[in-house]
Amino acid sequence: MFPPLRVEPTYRKLSLAIETRILERTLRDGEPLPTEAELSTQFGVHRSTVREALRELESVGLVTRRRGTKRLVVTRPGAARIADTVGRALSLEDVTVLEVWESLHLVAPAAAANGARRRTAADLAAIEAAYQRFTEDSADTTRALVHMLAFFRAVTRTSGNRVLMLTLEPLLKLMEPTLAQMVAGVPQARTRITTAQRRILEALTARDSEAARTWMSRYLRDFRRGYELANISLDQRVAWRSSTR
Amino acid sequence: MFPPLRVEPTYRKLSLAIETRILERTLRDGEPLPTEAELSTQFGVHRSTVREALRELESVGLVTRRRGTKRLVVTRPGAARIADTVGRALSLEDVTVLEVWESLHLVAPAAAANGARRRTAADLAAIEAAYQRFTEDSADTTRALVHMLAFFRAVTRTSGNRVLMLTLEPLLKLMEPTLAQMVAGVPQARTRITTAQRRILEALTARDSEAARTWMSRYLRDFRRGYELANISLDQRVAWRSSTR
DNA sequence: TTCAGACGGATTGTCGGACGATAGCGCCTT
DNA sequence: AAGGCGCTATCGTCCGACAATCCGTCTGAA
Numbered sequence: 115m116f117p118p119l120r121v122e123p124t125y126r127k128l129s130l131a132i133e134t135r136i137l138e139r140t141l142r143d144g145e146p147l148p149t150e151a152e153l154s155t156q157f158g159v160h161r162s163t164v165r166e167a168l169r170e171l172e173s174v175g176l177v178t179r180r181r182g183t184k185r186l187v188v189t190r191p192g193a194a195r196i197a198d199t200v201g202r203a204l205s206l207e208d209v210t211v212l213e214v215w216e217s218l219h220l221v222a223p224a225a226a227a228n229g230a231r232r233r234t235a236a237d238l239a240a241i242e243a244a245y246q247r248f249t250e251d252s253a254d255t256t257r258a259l260v261h262m263l264a265f266f267r268a269v270t271r272t273s274g275n276r277v278l279m280l281t282l283e284p285l286l287k288l289m290e291p292t293l294a295q296m297v298a299g300v301p302q303a304r305t306r307i308t309t310a311q312r313r314i315l316e317a318l319t320a321r322d323s324e325a326a327r328t329w330m331s332r333y334l335r336d337f338r339r340g341y342e343l344a345n346i347s348l349d350q351r352v353a354w355r356s357s358t359r
Numbered sequence: 360m361f362p363p364l365r366v367e368p369t370y371r372k373l374s375l376a377i378e379t380r381i382l383e384r385t386l387r388d389g390e391p392l393p394t395e396a397e398l399s400t401q402f403g404v405h406r407s408t409v410r411e412a413l414r415e416l417e418s419v420g421l422v423t424r425r426r427g428t429k430r431l432v433v434t435r436p437g438a439a440r441i442a443d444t445v446g447r448a449l450s451l452e453d454v455t456v457l458e459v460w461e462s463l464h465l466v467a468p469a470a471a472a473n474g475a476r477r478r479t480a481a482d483l484a485a486i487e488a489a490y491q492r493f494t495e496d497s498a499d500t501t502r503a504l505v506h507m508l509a510f511f512r513a514v515t516r517t518s519g520n521r522v523l524m525l526t527l528e529p530l531l532k533l534m535e536p537t538l539a540q541m542v543a544g545v546p547q548a549r550t551r552i553t554t555a556q557r558r559i560l561e562a563l564t565a566r567d568s569e570a571a572r573t574w575m576s577r578y579l580r581d582f583r584r585g586y587e588l589a590n591i592s593l594d595q596r597v598a599w600r601s602s603t604r
Numbered sequence: 605t606t607c608a609g610a611c612g613g614a615t616t617g618t619c620g621g622a623c624g625a626t627a628g629c630g631c632c633t634t
Numbered sequence: 635a636a637g638g639c640g641c642t643a644t645c646g647t648c649c650g651a652c653a654a655t656c657c658g659t660c661t662g663a664a
Contacts, residue, residue, distance in 0.1 A: 220469045
């Protein structure tokens with residue numbers, strides 16, 4: 115008995131070949147890809163085929179076209195790209211706000227607890243900056259949201275764990291719409307957010323791991339309360355809009 | 360001052376249009392996509408352009424070709440696809456085994472703790488099955504690994520949180536190579552794994568949330584010890600091989 | 605009637621080539 | 635040296651073609 119042999123189309127073999135080169139760092143981040151014509155002759159296939167392969171790489175973020183530029187350059191799929199991919203997948207699974215909240219409530223406090231031990235002065239400065247910006251510039255809901263997310267990212271970064279950073283990103287993106295609704299709809303939200311953020315900042319400054327965890331956890335539980343106050347159901351599906359990027 | 364207006368190429372507009380239809384469920388999971396020719400006439404663009412758009416959708420897993428078939432069908436990017444994307448991204452970021460282990464150590468015990476409350480009889484059966492298979496069929500490292508991963512998945516599923524399930528997947532995939540090394544290199548590993556799995560199973564059966572958390576945590580810490588015994592550095596980068604899929 | 609195999613049309617994969625738009629680069633001027 | 639100009643390379647899109655093969659249908663035999 116032979117296993118069913120799978121014949122990959124040329125465009126897939128091609129994209130895989132290039133992907134491999136990128137993964138093994140033969141093609142490095144920032145390096146421009148050869149031109150389509152060049153690839154076409156090098157691989158001995160038609161340019162259309164090359165282009166199909168390039169579209170594959172482009173859509174997973176392994177190559178990117180810088181704005182207003184022609185050549186494709188090798189890139190690493192950044193946090194934004196991952197957030198996009200994962201977010202889309204989750205929304206297609208009809209994931210609920212509750213599930214996302216739970217996950218966030220799981221990741222963020224742990225990250226903060228870890229971060230309390232490892233945090234550097236620079237980390238602290240970044241968190242403080244986000245905190246400051248929120249206190250000073252939260253009248254507009256959209257801007258307030260931006261600062262809140264920045265705070266989360268800065269705190270998570272203290273953990274020194276890039277996996278957590280990457281994991282966090284889609285969660286934030288998925289929470290964003292309802293979070294905005296909540297901030298807009300609950301008058302006392304800003305005050306409470308400020309307080310919690312300050313506590314978290316203090317805990318991180320004092321390298322108090324447990325306090326950091328606790329306050330981050332409370333912070334997130336407060337979101338939940340806010341949702342109730344703003345009459346936002348946690349059972350609704352997460353919203354998703356395809357980002358043009 | 361005008362903002363720089365971005366002109367998207369046709370193939371991107373196209374893939375975005377189709378993606379939108381999928382996201383809003385106008386095109387449903389399992390439904391076949393129109394023919395390339397049909398799309399070509401419907402959108403009024405050349406077939407080559409359509410194909411480039413399709414490659415984009417295909418590579419993010421929104422459409423798939425079933426084995427030995429011609430038409431593309433709409434699909435949701437499943438766990439495997441996500442694991443692939445995220446895993447590749449993480450490996451390109453030179454993430455270390457330690458970071459992945461930490462993340463796993465963060466997610467899995469929490470999932471188990473949650474699961475202890477929510478778990479159903481079916482969940483339990485699935486976990487037990489994985490446990491059984493491991494005890495009975497762990498001579499071969501590869502197969503042992505398969506069962507271990509199944510155990511993780513089954514336990515995480517009890518949490519009823521699909522975000523966690525999705526988050527877990529890339530972690531497992533990234534741990535796999537070193538985990539295999541460890542299991543192969545540490546004689547007492549199998550026994551310890553069996554014990555820990557049994558304890559976790561018992562805790563979940565008893566709906567003992569804290570025990571579940573604790574034992575899962577110990578289980579994972581045991582991995583770390585195993586790594587030391589097998590002389591596997593936690594500071595090494597995670598391995599990654601592009602899966603042909 | 606049912607099932608295997610033959611047949612033809614539809615659909616995909618790949619190719620050759622073409623052409624307009626424009627990004628990138630060197631040259632020239634000031 | 636800085637800035638403007640024009641050329642060329644490269645990309646985006648299109649036209650059309652053809653082989654391979656999947657799929658549905660039709661036919662003949664059991």
